[in-house]
Amino acid sequence: MSASASAPDPQAATPLLRVEDLTVELGHGTAARRVLKGISFDIPRGSTLALVGESGSGKTTLARTLVGVHRPSSGRILVDGVPLRPSRGRAGAATVQMIPQDPYSSFDPRRTVAQSLAEALDPIRARVRPARIRIAELLSQVSLDPGTMDRYPHEFSGGQRQRLAIARALAPRPRFVIADEITSALDLTTQAEILNLLADLRRRLSLTMLFISHDLAVVRHVSDTVAVLLHGNLVELGPTGATFAEPNHPYTAQLLASVPGDPRFRLDDEPATA
Amino acid sequence: MATDAPVRPWRRNPSLLSGAVILGLLVVVALVAPPLLSGSAETLTDDARLGPGAEHLLGTDAFGRDVLARALVATRLTLLMAAAATAASFVVGVAIGALVHLAPGWLRETCLRLIDSAVAFPSLVLALVIAAVLGPGTGSAIVAIAVAGVPGFARLTANLAATVADKDYVLTARLLGVPGLRILGRHVLPNISGPLLVLLSSSFTLSLLDISSLSFVGLGVQSPQYDWGRLLNEALPSIFAQPSVVLAPSIMLIVTGVGAMLLGDGVASLVDPRTRGTAPAPAKTADAAGQAAQAKATRAPQASGGAGAAPGTEPDGLLTVAGLTVRADDRTLVDDVSFTIGAGQIVGLVGESGSGKSTIAMAVAGLLPEGVRTNASHLALGDLDLLGTPPERRLATEIGIVYQDPIGTFNPALRLGTQLTEVARVHLGTPRRRAAQDMVRALADIHVTEPDRRLRQHPHELSGGMLQRASIASAMTTNPRLLIADEPTTALDVTVQAEVLRQFRRINREHGTAMLFISHDIGVVGVLCDTVLVLHGGRVVDRTTGGDLRRGTVTHPYTRALLAATPAAVEAGGTLSAVRWTADAHAAQPSGAPPDDLSDDLSDKAADRPPAAEGSR
Numbered sequence: 001m002s003a004s005a006s007a008p009d010p011q012a013a014t015p016l017l018r019v020e021d022l023t024v025e026l027g028h029g030t031a032a033r034r035v036l037k038g039i040s041f042d043i044p045r046g047s048t049l050a051l052v053g054e055s056g057s058g059k060t061t062l063a064r065t066l067v068g069v070h071r072p073s074s075g076r077i078l079v080d081g082v083p084l085r086p087s088r089g090r091a092g093a094a095t096v097q098m099i100p101q102d103p104y105s106s107f108d109p110r111r112t113v114a115q116s117l118a119e120a121l122d123p124i125r126a127r128v129r130p131a132r133i134r135i136a137e138l139l140s141q142v143s144l145d146p147g148t149m150d151r152y153p154h155e156f157s158g159g160q161r162q163r164l165a166i167a168r169a170l171a172p173r174p175r176f177v178i179a180d181e182i183t184s185a186l187d188l189t190t191q192a193e194i195l196n197l198l199a200d201l202r203r204r205l206s207l208t209m210l211f212i213s214h215d216l217a218v219v220r221h222v223s224d225t226v227a228v229l230l231h232g233n234l235v236e237l238g239p240t241g242a243t244f245a246e247p248n249h250p251y252t253a254q255l256l257a258s259v260p261g262d263p264r265f266r267l268d269d270e271p272a273t274a
Numbered sequence: 275m276a277t278d279a280p281v282r283p284w285r286r287n288p289s290l291l292s293g294a295v296i297l298g299l300l301v302v303v304a305l306v307a308p309p310l311l312s313g314s315a316e317t318l319t320d321d322a323r324l325g326p327g328a329e330h331l332l333g334t335d336a337f338g339r340d341v342l343a344r345a346l347v348a349t350r351l352t353l354l355m356a357a358a359a360t361a362a363s364f365v366v367g368v369a370i371g372a373l374v375h376l377a378p379g380w381l382r383e384t385c386l387r388l389i390d391s392a393v394a395f396p397s398l399v400l401a402l403v404i405a406a407v408l409g410p411g412t413g414s415a416i417v418a419i420a421v422a423g424v425p426g427f428a429r430l431t432a433n434l435a436a437t438v439a440d441k442d443y444v445l446t447a448r449l450l451g452v453p454g455l456r457i458l459g460r461h462v463l464p465n466i467s468g469p470l471l472v473l474l475s476s477s478f479t480l481s482l483l484d485i486s487s488l489s490f491v492g493l494g495v496q497s498p499q500y501d502w503g504r505l506l507n508e509a510l511p512s513i514f515a516q517p518s519v520v521l522a523p524s525i526m527l528i529v530t531g532v533g534a535m536l537l538g539d540g541v542a543s544l545v546d547p548r549t550r551g552t553a554p555a556p557a558k559t560a561d562a563a564g565q566a567a568q569a570k571a572t573r574a575p576q577a578s579g580g581a582g583a584a585p586g587t588e589p590d591g592l593l594t595v596a597g598l599t600v601r602a603d604d605r606t607l608v609d610d611v612s613f614t615i616g617a618g619q620i621v622g623l624v625g626e627s628g629s630g631k632s633t634i635a636m637a638v639a640g641l642l643p644e645g646v647r648t649n650a651s652h653l654a655l656g657d658l659d660l661l662g663t664p665p666e667r668r669l670a671t672e673i674g675i676v677y678q679d680p681i682g683t684f685n686p687a688l689r690l691g692t693q694l695t696e697v698a699r700v701h702l703g704t705p706r707r708r709a710a711q712d713m714v715r716a717l718a719d720i721h722v723t724e725p726d727r728r729l730r731q732h733p734h735e736l737s738g739g740m741l742q743r744a745s746i747a748s749a750m751t752t753n754p755r756l757l758i759a760d761e762p763t764t765a766l767d768v769t770v771q772a773e774v775l776r777q778f779r780r781i782n783r784e785h786g787t788a789m790l791f792i793s794h795d796i797g798v799v800g801v802l803c804d805t806v807l808v809l810h811g812g813r814v815v816d817r818t819t820g821g822d823l824r825r826g827t828v829t830h831p832y833t834r835a836l837l838a839a840t841p842a843a844v845e846a847g848g849t850l851s852a853v854r855w856t857a858d859a860h861a862a863q864p865s866g867a868p869p870d871d872l873s874d875d876l877s878d879k880a881a882d883r884p885p886a887a888e889g890s891r
Contacts, residue, residue, distance in 0.1 A: 054769065054770075055738075067449055093451040097450075098449055101442075105441050105442045106441075108443045124452070168446070172451075188840060189835070189836070189839050191839070192838075195850055215841070216842075255768060260802075261797035
């Protein structure tokens with residue numbers, strides 16, 4: 001799946017994103033809680049790492065640390081071997097972009113789609129007219145009709161807004177993209193549309209992506225490697241297919257067996273854990 | 275949703291129209307009155323203290339000047355003063371509020387507290403003090419009122435900005451590299467402009483009254499100039515002898531205030547694109563497959579409302595629903611749905627949002643909101659007729675309900691014990707202590723840890739999974755004949771969901787409770803339910819079994835499309851089906867193969883292929 005695996009890439013040795021022994025604490029003083037506890041992983045260029053965990057496991061904290069909202073209390077985040085600084089401005093935008101979870105609060109309701117995308121292309125001036133061609137390209141890249149660019153977000157459905165959010169995240173041509181639970185607010189069919197779109201974009205643009213989800217079944221469709229977080233610890237890290245077939249950590253096995261529709265799912269036996 | 279072509283904003287917005295007309299007339303008066311009427315308004319004559327008459331509509335004052343003319347001429351000065359004061363407090367207040375919002379944490383908190391105390395101080399008193407310090411006069415009145423209005427704008431701006439700053443679009447803009455001041459101007463201020471404009475208009479009204487008050491008490495406009503407050507001041511000594519003199523400035527004040535308020539409301543709804551009334555045309559994606567499936571579905575032969583024709587009623591059905599139709603306004607939420615639940619049976623309702631599954635459940639429980647009309651040829655739980663008004667006690671004891679959001683189900687202010695035992699105490703008359711003991715046992719049964727302590731806790735102290743178990747235990751206290759569960763595991767983590775599903779199965783096995791289980795998750799419904807109704811657009815489009823769903827041996831095209839869109843049911847790397855299926859022409863097909871052309875179409879056009887757009891790198 002990953003494009004860089006076969007190509008003789010001089011930088012293939014260094015992964016695009018490397019997280020080393022990352023620890024994040026939220027809150028101050030006595031209220032401080034250690035949300036991420038020394039986690040390490042790599043994302044090679046052009047591949048997708050899925051980060052799975054239940055609520056409170058620290059997934060969203062990790063995403064927000066990678067985009068600079070939280071500061072790590074120890075550990076390093078390297079992009080192409082260079083430490084990621086919480087830089088604002090265009091340089092930061094071209095490094096990492098995030099597709100937020102809620103398609104309803106991620107667009108300014110008073111700005112047209114074209115205005116929102118123009119801002120992604122030119123954060124300072126955000127002028128629509130010189131960018132119309134590029135905005136149309138971005139919209140058709142996510143299978144939206146470019147003729148709709150002058151509409152307001154409330155005129156789009158949840159799935160269409162999530163396509164818009166993807167288009168906006170790709171606009172600054174970031175080196176990697178974080179997708180934070182982007183299908184959890186969507187209907188089944190809409191979720192399928194978005195997942196297919198992501199698979200397609202991954203193929204065509206060889207995106208490097210961190211895909212965060214609580215849904216193992218979704219993760220199986222979009223990732224090359226999978227990482228499982230439990231209470232801030234990384235308990236499982238491996239190729240998606242192998243991990244799903246043969247999980248190493250008991251928690252991963254429990255997660256897999258909890259998915260209705262998975263052959264390991266049992267409704268009648270009382271499980272070992274209470 | 276569907277509205278006709280965009281209507282002129284004026285017509286949709288009567289308050290904007292009337293406010294603009296009133297203020298427009300006042301502006302015309304302010305422009306025209308001084309040159310035309312200052313003669314009769316300011317010339318001293320001998321016709322002092324005349325009553326209302328043909329010559330002087332509202333009479334004359336002590337110096338023989340026309341009262342109406344003076345009130346109209348005073349419009350210019352009054353409006354100018356109020357507008358100047360309001361504009362000054364708006365600009366300064368919004369600037370302060372915005373800057374406070376951008377300031378670092380500790381400075382922001384300090385400033386906010388200062389602004390709060392300034393707001394708490396009565397603005398008219400503040401204005402009086404300032405006017406007294408600066409000395410009476412037109413300029414000092416404007417400054418006093420402007421300063422007094424600043425804290426209101428500053429606080430509203432800072433508070434509203436804080437709520438908008440939490441939105442994802444502000445975070446995203448920051449990620450895109452938009453500088454702070456530009457975020458403020460581009461995202462924050464436009465999104466708080468509605469409330470600010472409303473405050474602007476009410477603030478204009480207040481400034482008008484405050485300035486008039488200052489003039490009235492002699493701290494504002496001084497003779498020979500006059501505004502409405504000054505006119506009231508001059509009219510006061512003769513108010514009993516000549517009440518008509520007070521009338522003109524008072525009416526002008528009231529009319530101006532009302533006009534400003536109406537205009538403010540109108541403008542506020544005008545600037546918001548969500549209420550502007552653009553026709554919400556479907557901005558449909560290039561979803562060729564969906565269009566094709568829709569077209570085929572419309573052409574499909576089974577175009578009949580046959581759901582009611584074969585309800586498949588079992589003779590010993592516990593819950594019988596026949597021909598259930600629910601309408602709200604002119605929309606049909608549930609269209610001719612029929613099914614039965616036998617004793618001890620679990621029936622699932624599955625469908626996407628808007629399919630009517632929750633509406634059916636609420637109709638059965640008699641919990642539909644006002645204004646929703648329910649019709650059915652038969653709707654009964656055993657011998658209890660659910661149409662009309664069934665006895666409340668029987669309804670409360672024979673149907674148990676578990677809702678989607680366990681946190682929203684409980685009152686956060688009350689201990690769990692009080693809430694969980696309420697049904698037993700109120701409807702069964704169980705003594706408090708016995709009810710508590712029963713509840714402890716029920717909680718232990720459903721694997722709630724430390725059940726004794728839970729009863730003394732408040733809802734926020736429990737996890738979502740524990741709360742949902744508690745609400746199941748609470749729903750089961752009366753040993754109801756039917757348990758309705760509306761998306762009971764949607765808000766839960768997957769391992770917790772599996773645990774809760776096991777509890778539903780255990781209750782069903784041990785108590786023989788029949789269940790109506792609603793979910794959007796076809797996997798959940800498949801593992802738990804005996805019979806499954808697939809809903810689309812308020813109709814039952816397929817009746818199948820949990821076993822068929824698990825094995826994937828379903829025949830109806832929509833059910834197959836749903837399964838094909840379910841990530842857990844599709845091989846990794848396989849393409850998920852994202853077909854938009856329209857059931858308008860499809861009624862329920864209790865059995866029988868789907869039309870061949872449709873199923874073929876679904877299998878090979880399933881992929882949501884975007885048009886060939888060139889890659890961007």
